Amino acid sequence: MNTSELADLIKGRRSIRSWLDKSVDEDKLLQAIELATWAPNGGNQQNWRFTVVLDKNVIKSIADAVQVRADYVASLPEASQLGENLALMLKRSGFFRNAPVLIAVATSPYKSPLDQISAARGKRDPKIQQMSEWRSVANTRIQSVSSAIAYLLLVLHQMGLGAVWMTGPMQAKGDIEKILNIPPGMDLVALIPVGYPAESPAPRERKPVRDVTQVIRGLS
Numbered sequence: 001m002n003t004s005e006l007a008d009l010i011k012g013r014r015s016i017r018s019w020l021d022k023s024v025d026e027d028k029l030l031q032a033i034e035l036a037t038w039a040p041n042g043g044n045q046q047n048w049r050f051t052v053v054l055d056k057n058v059i060k061s062i063a064d065a066v067q068v069r070a071d072y073v074a075s076l077p078e079a080s081q082l083g084e085n086l087a088l089m090l091k092r093s094g095f096f097r098n099a100p101v102l103i104a105v106a107t108s109p110y111k112s113p114l115d116q117i118s119a120a121r122g123k124r125d126p127k128i129q130q131m132s133e134w135r136s137v138a139n140t141r142i143q144s145v146s147s148a149i150a151y152l153l154l155v156l157h158q159m160g161l162g163a164v165w166m167t168g169p170m171q172a173k174g175d176i177e178k179i180l181n182i183p184p185g186m187d188l189v190a191l192i193p194v195g196y197p198a199e200s201p202a203p204r205e206r207k208p209v210r211d212v213t214q215v216i217r218g219l220s
Contacts (some may be wrong), residue, residue: 011203014162017164018197019099020196020198024196026052029101030161037146039151042140045110047107047141047145048105049186051104051182052103052104053101053102058180059096062176066172070090074090078085099195100195101195103163104190106140107144110140110141114135115164142189143191156185161200162195163192166190167190
């Protein structure tokens, strides 16, 4: 694959929220996840876990749990002040209930040497405390699992499948973890509904690269 072909693959991917009523081969899903695990990750700890849900009843139970939480938020007086767009979004929080597949992504804690030193020194060392606060902005385990999810979405797209990366359902994190029996010490961080696309969303423009890039050049 040359750079032009890779560019087409990346730019052709869309977030898909509607799927055909067609099963997805389990081996294909496992192949996509295996490729996703080659993503860069902190300390090569590979502290991610993927739960592939093919049982439609389980998917619907998860969607129901998410919708219950969303309905509660929608019932709050503060929600009505944020406009119709929020109300519509909350009303459709369980839209993925008809997805043929749901991949739940979880991760275990990551502790760097600095994290261990920080835990030992507590708040008595302001410099270490500040460094820890800076590191917390770029949470290592979230960066690691996010890179794997990005790989996974591209592979699924290349396979002709459509998916969407969801973090909104984390409002029902505890409920979903119970339904899926996520092991202790692991935290659910994302849900990815998958299937054969039943829609073709139009591309969304990206900001020009020069608007989001700074180049620091040496003296010539």
